[in-house]
Amino acid sequence: MAAAERHLAMLVAYDGTQYHGFQRQRKGLVTIQELIENALAPLFEPPVRVKGAGRTDAGVHAWGQVVSFHGRGSAIPAERLPWAVNAHLPPDVVVQRAWEVPRDFDARKSATGKVYRYYIWNQAQPWPMFRRYAWHVPRPLDWEAMKRAAALLVGQHDFASFRDLGSSAKRTVRTIGALRVCSPADLCREIRTPAAATTTPPACALWSVPAGAGFIEVEADGFLYRMVRIIAGTLVEVGLGRRSVDSVAAALALGDRASAGVTAPPQGLVLVAVFY
């Protein structure tokens, strides 16, 4: 008699710097999916195939990637699974939690929404600790203009202008539920300024998030290929005064990739959360 099939999901955090994205690629390119499947191989009857909620690109990070899979041949309790799997994973890919799911749960198809965040380091000199986790934009950004432009993208729109080639999606209408632009000043206001603010380092906050880091956070029901990075690139062009706020609405209306801004580099992007 065949061993009972189990249906599991795992919350995975990773530093994507070293990898060729989530999804399996041709041989020789190490991906997060492959690492996770290989780490599950000693625990379940092969083959084990995992599905990921977000197909993060090469160099993109995740705090809250969700993967699902079906497995036979192991009775390990779901709550012990992170230790068992992490023993076979490198230190930059870590299973945070695991739980049983219904048979028809699919990390990607069952998701009702996702949140991505794009970090920008906006000071003249780079910040060493953020070199893998933010886009360094050395010229001062007009964050208020970026906020006005961001507001134009909220809601249900055809985001055909905001996707790169390589997308397989036929439908390009998506709904952005929230697009939050958080400037370095917003972060410093929101987080307490320490008494030692007279010191030379450009520090603010309990976490001393250095005053210079900001982010763009996008919550949507789904994302087109590189959509968040194109939104970030477009908003940064607005912030640098290279394009007007209105041009963002125009780009949306045109439905043409060339009308939107550059694709921001991968290291600033992180998959923050997935909703079900």
Add this chain to the structure above:
Amino acid sequence: MAAAERHLAMLVAYDGTQYHGFQRQRKGLVTIQELIENALAPLFEPPVRVKGAGRTDAGVHAWGQVVSFHGRGSAIPAERLPWAVNAHLPPDVVVQRAWEVPRDFDARKSATGKVYRYYIWNQAQPWPMFRRYAWHVPRPLDWEAMKRAAALLVGQHDFASFRDLGSSAKRTVRTIGALRVCSPADLCREIRTPAAATTTPPACALWSVPAGAGFIEVEADGFLYRMVRIIAGTLVEVGLGRRSVDSVAAALALGDRASAGVTAPPQGLVLVAVFY
């Protein structure tokens, strides 16, 4: 006629992961001091020797290291110096600012105080993005007990128990002006919890500092060799219930290294600020 001598200071941030600490070592061991001196060599008449405010150990980071030096043969304005020097530095060591100082300014001797912070990641599983910037303590810590123990160390004391061998200091009396223990819960209270807090990732805060990171921040007029790391190691032993709060006062009174706790690993430590 010899070129006029200039007196300069620079604020330097670095990720210490790859280096053998700040201070020059024997050949083959790359140090921050050596990298900075080599980066200044094309700009000023050699030799250029820099002094650093804090002699950070191998693997220790800095947001606000201050270095001073005397240089001849360059008229470059101080405010342009970061670009000129950074062009010769690796991406994990970055000059943030530079300014002229009086002839007798010495980054180390002129300092009246320094702030170090020690980060702890206190969740069962490690967090990939903090693997180079925090000590992973997987068992739950009693942060309130750690706060009570920390309070015993504030003020002027003989910290002979809280220094490792290798210290050259003859006097072991130091004054801790502030010792702040900030738990993950404190961070989550202080920083706003996002609306999406129902999602699976263990996230809190605008920065979504994952709920699990805490720190110990020590402000003092001076520090003995590995003093902050021994304080952190001792407080973590209190937090784990391996030693009592009172044992910390006892360790202080005994003046014996064996009476204090372990030396916490280097990657959690960062030199935050220097006061003059």
